[in-house]
Amino acid sequence: MASPESPSNQPDDLLESIISDLGExxxxxxxxxxxxxxxxxxxxxxxxxxxxxxxxxxSLQAQISELTAELNHVQQQRDQLRQDLERLQQEHAALxxxxxxxxxxxxxxAVETAPLEAEIARLREENATLSGLRQNLEQELAQALIQxxxxxxxxxxxxxxxxxxxxxxxxxxxLQTEKAASAQQVQTLLAAAPxxxxxxxxxxxxxxxxxxxxxxxxxxxxxxxxxEERDRLQEELAQVQNELQSLQQNLEGLPNQSSTVVPTELxxxxxxxHRLKRQQRRRDTVLWISGxxxxxxxALGVSLNLPQPLGRILPPVAALAVPVIxxxxxxxxxxxxxxxx
Numbered sequence: 450m451a452s453p454e455s456p457s458n459q460p461d462d463l464l465e466s467i468i469s470d471l472g473e474x475x476x477x478x479x480x481x482x483x484x485x486x487x488x489x490x491x492x493x494x495x496x497x498x499x500x501x502x503x504x505x506x507x508s509l510q511a512q513i514s515e516l517t518a519e520l521n522h523v524q525q526q527r528d529q530l531r532q533d534l535e536r537l538q539q540e541h542a543a544l545x546x547x548x549x550x551x552x553x554x555x556x557x558x559a560v561e562t563a564p565l566e567a568e569i570a571r572l573r574e575e576n577a578t579l580s581g582l583r584q585n586l587e588q589e590l591a592q593a594l595i596q597x598x599x600x601x602x603x604x605x606x607x608x609x610x611x612x613x614x615x616x617x618x619x620x621x622x623x624l625q626t627e628k629a630a631s632a633q634q635v636q637t638l639l640a641a642a643p644x645x646x647x648x649x650x651x652x653x654x655x656x657x658x659x660x661x662x663x664x665x666x667x668x669x670x671x672x673x674x675x676x677e678e679r680d681r682l683q684e685e686l687a688q689v690q691n692e693l694q695s696l697q698q699n700l701e702g703l704p705n706q707s708s709t710v711v712p713t714e715l716x717x718x719x720x721x722x723h724r725l726k727r728q729q730r731r732r733d734t735v736l737w738i739s740g741x742x743x744x745x746x747x748a749l750g751v752s753l754n755l756p757q758p759l760g761r762i763l764p765p766v767a768a769l770a771v772p773v774i775x776x777x778x779x780x781x782x783x784x785x786x787x788x789x790x
């Protein structure tokens with residue numbers, strides 16, 4: 450029986466992941482950051498870390514149950530092998546006793562020796578066979594004992610990891626408490642800050658926060674332009690859907706017309722329907738790309754913890770790339786006929 454693989458030591462990686470996810474709580478809260486977005490991000494990070502801890506704990510519990518069941522099975526096999534070994538030893542002792550009796554009878558002149566010698570040879574062969582079986586059972590019993598020790602070690606390791614997961618859950622609870630305290634501090638700072646818009650506050654005049662505020666303003670403007678572009682594409686999509694419905698109504702009325710005109714109009718209507726469907730799929734793709742780009746820019750605008758100078762360059766470049774990607778995606782799926790139209 451092959452021993453199961455040793456479980457990987459994952460609690461350390463899980464702790465590092467939780468600390469890296471919630472590392473932003475260590476820094477002082479900056480003025481001008483939206484409390485709702487910060488709270489949502491903190492809750493998302495906390496929920497993600499808690500879900501990973503719960504999933505890892507469930508996995509460890511499942512492995513512990515599996516190894517416990519396998520350990521019980523190995524112990525049952527060991528007990529069975531011991532019983533078989535004892536039975537073979539008893540049979541071996543009985544055969545030796547019988548051989549001695551037959552040997553004593555063979556020494557008596559009145560008994561024929563040929564049948565006794567044949568019986569002795571048969572008993573010796575059976576004795577050799579039983580000896581081989583006993584050796585095999587002893588080897589299997591030794592392997593079962595070794596495997597039992599390995600399973601006990603793995604079970605101890607899993608129990609240790611389970612205790613570590615419980616410690617991680619306690620640390621996660623502490624981090625949630627720290628998150629609530631940090632959110633309260635941010636709310637206090639925002640209440641003490643001036644209520645003017647971001648572009649007009651004195652935050653832009655402070656040398657320590659000028660770059661942060663300027664990047665927030667640029668990202669906000671870029672997000673506004675992306676939302677306007679998305680709204681425009683949605684309006685165009687609605688127009689295309691209206692045209693498609695009108696075309697379907699025209700197709701429903703075609704059977705009432707002359708049989709000489711129907712084939713030509715059906716062909717044109719099918720081509721137009723195919724073109725409109727392709728254009729609708731392209732516009733859906735454009736809207737999807739715009740949504741992803743807006744999400745990326747929003748994430749960059751919220752985090753703003755990249756090292757310099759990458760943190761100063763990457764958000765504006767990503768924001769400027771949104772309309773470019775949208776325009777290329779809008780033009781990439783057009784056919785020569787559509788471009789001419």
